[in-house]
Amino acid sequence: MVIADDDEVRKLAIVVVLVVLGASGLLSGTALVSDPSGATLGLDTGMLPSWHTWDYRLSGAIVLVALGIAPLVCVAALVLDVPGAMAAAGVIGVCTLGWVAVQIVVLDITAPRAQLALTSAGAVLLATAAGPAVARRR
DSSP: OOOOOOHHHHHHHHHHHHHHHHHHHHHHHHHHHTTTOOOTTTOOOOOOTTTOOOHHHHHHHHHHIIIIIIIHHHHHHHHTOOHHHHHHHHHHHHHHHHHHHHIISSSOOOHHHHHHHHHHHHHHHHHHHHHHHHHOOO
């Protein structure tokens, strides 16, 4: 029986979270860009604050790139052991948490289940990716 070391388990956890985040980011981002009214995802442009753009196209592009494409590129980097890939996973975690904050504070969007899932993913990425760096400083 082969027992994985802590680094392999940490890497696997990050890859799983990034794949799920990337897949949902691709689907959600594509839905918002292709249907800027938000109807595909059960959204309404009336939910947006008056100062925001007239549709979800910009938000969709941000989700598509930052929460869809970037996590999947990071997965490839982790699998190929590219230096800095673990740090990139942490940055994606910070971006994910930032996106939830923007949704709640700036856009005034209330989607508790989605926001809880994104917050959890961001926190797991940040904590798991930062774990080795914090341990080295001690």
